[in-house]
Amino acid sequence: MVRRHRLSTRLWHWGNAVTLLVLLMSGLMIFNAHPRLYWGEYGANPDHAWLDIGATVAGEDAFPGWATIPSTYSLADARLWHLAFAWVLALALLAYLAWSLANGHIRRDLHITRREWRLAHLWQDVRDHAALRFAGGAAALRYNTLQKIAYAAVLFGLLPLMIATGLAMSPGMDAGWPWFSAVWGGRQSARSVHFIVAFALVGFFVLHILMVLLAGPLNELRSIVTGWYRLPPSPSPDGPA
Amino acid sequence: MSGRVLSRRRLLGAGALGTGGLLLSGRHRLNRSAAFRDALQGAEGLHMRAQRLIAGDALAREYAEAQMSPEFRANGNRDVADATYRQHADAGFAQWALVVDGLVRRPLALPLSALKALPQRAQITRHDCVEGWSAIGKWQGPQLSRVLAMAGLLPAARYAVFHCADRFGDTPYYESIDLIDAFHPQTILAWRMNGQPLPVAHGAPLRLRVERQLGYKHAKYVMRIELRATLAGLYGGKGGYWEDAGDYAWYAGI
Known part of the structure; x- marks a missing residue:
């Protein structure tokens, strides 16, 4: 038995x-209020939606x-x-990234x-x-390259994207930092990216659980x-450890 | 080995079920817990302070005519049943006047012609509904700050409350903003929209534009502006129809 994950990581x-689960489930409810997605600055019922789910069955919500x-x-x-847990997500991510930079985790x-x-x-x-060959011995203590790419994509890509596109939808933020929603091509584009990245995170979760299993x-x-x-014994074993 | 795998699976299954069950039953109880809701609502103050720190007096983004929505969705109440309102609407609001009262030195009754005669501001802005959709339109009217200056605020005044002609059931619509937003240059009393007199569906004769907040703050069918020291004691006490009805945030900058 060896020490694997630091306390900060755990x-x-x-x-x-927990935070992401709450944000996902409350986000799906927010989406239910207007289950249509657009590209550009504006987008409402008279405009063309690239995604339109729900409201097909009367009285049924999209999710x-x-x-x-x-x-x-x-x-x-x-x-x-959603808006309370968004603070938890952002502040915890900031603290974790700063701590991981300082302690050498990154x-x-x-x-x-x-x-x-x-x-x-x-x-x-x-x-x-693909062959389900997992590293054994001391090599099992290191993340493999695909694993590193996945974790780095979540930490430095998907989670910051969620926060940025979330803030880009806020009319108050838009006054302070107009470029913040403009870089997405407009508020409705930011809303679409927010939705797409949320499901990219769901995709990560599914793969993550699969790899753990x-x-x-x-x-x-x-x-x-x-x-x-x-x-696990070295070299890589055939069965689970 | 097979026994271990089985128990392991059973353990994991029980764990997953337990977590799922906790979440399914827990979210309902948490959502109804007053203490938990209070904690969640604490974020509203953070939003206001953070956004005012970042934005200061900054203007909301303004757009070119070419960027406007081809059709501006009308939302919420699109008509008013009140008999007095109907009479005014039929007469083109010629006899109608906006009342400004409460904590002011000179209560006012401003006819539409007087509002049109004041210096005007026109702005093409994005209207963001709390539901998630947006529409870009052109609004014109006098700045609220000018009307408030005419009335002269008493020192105790902290909030401008907008009393509206429309109702949800028996409950009249109303909204409120603090003086920071009331004196913001883009906060106007719009009587003109997209180059036409404001249509009834969009809140004729007068609609508040408070551009850095969500759509439900932009009160339609504004009949009276009341200056108050506190929002307590007015309807549900939370400063707006939706705030009272369903715990929507009073500060709607996000």
């Missing part, structure tokens, strides 16, 4: 998991009650949850080296994943809860 991981917060239609309540564990960016290496990593769920779960990880 705390942020679980706090962030069902089991997936939303609250479970019955309330735009006001969903906004209460440089040591997430930095993707030039060797790792090489196509041959990436291709090998893809083949190892394939790599040995108990060992992985223990390490992200307690920090302790049982090193």
Whole structure:
């Protein structure tokens, strides 16, 4: 048994998991209030929507009650949850990134080296994943390249994008920082990107859970809860550790 | 081995079910807990302070004519049943006057012609509904600050309340803003929209434009502006119809 995940990583991981779930479910309820998406600055019912779900069955919402917060239609309540937890997401991400920069987590564990960016290496990593060959021994303590790319994409790409496009929809922010929504091509474009990136995060979640299940769920779960990880034998074993 | 896998699966299954169950039942109870709602509502003050720190007196973005929505969606109440209002509407609001009272030195009754005679501001801005849609339109009217200057605020005045002719059921629509937004240059009393007299569906004869906030703050069918020291004691006490009816935020900058 070895130490795997730092306390800061474990705390942020679980706090962030709950926060993202609340943001997703309350966000789906907010979407239910106007289940249409547009590109550009403006967009309302008379305008062309690139996505239009729900409202096909009378009295039915685009996303069902089991997936939303609250479970019955309330735009006001969903906004209460969503806008409060948005602060939690942003401040926790900022603190975690600053802490991870200071303690070397980003440089040591997430930095993707030039060797790792090489196509041959990436291709090998893809083949190892496809064949469910997981690293054993000390190598299991390091994130593999695809894993690094996925985590870095969430930390430095998807989560900041969610915060930026969320703020870009605010009329108050728009007065202070007009470029903030202009870079997306307008408020309705920012709303569309917000929705798309939310589902990219759902996609990450599905892959993440799949990899945990394939790599040995108990060992992985223990390490992200307690920090302790049982090193799989080297070289890579056939079954779960 | 198979026994271990089975128990592991069972454990994980139970864990997933437990988490899901907690969330499904917990969200309902949390959503109804007064203490939890108070905590969530604490974010509203953060939004206002943060946005006023960032934006200061900055203007909302203004657009070119070519960027306007081809059709501006009318939302909320699109007509008013009140008999007096109907008479005024039929007469083209020629006999109608906006009342300005409350904590002012000189209560006013301003006919539409007087509002049109004041210096005008025209602006092409984006209207953002709390539901998520946006429409860009052109608005024209006197700045609210001019009307307030004519009336002269008493020192105790803190809020401008807009009393409207439309109702949801028996409840009249109303909205309120503080003096920071009331004196913002883009806060106007629009009687003209997209180059035409304001249509009834969009709030004739007069609609508040408070461009840095969401659509429900832009009160339609404004009949009276009351200056007050506090919002307490007025209807539900939260400063607006939607704020009273469903806990929508009073500060609607986000």
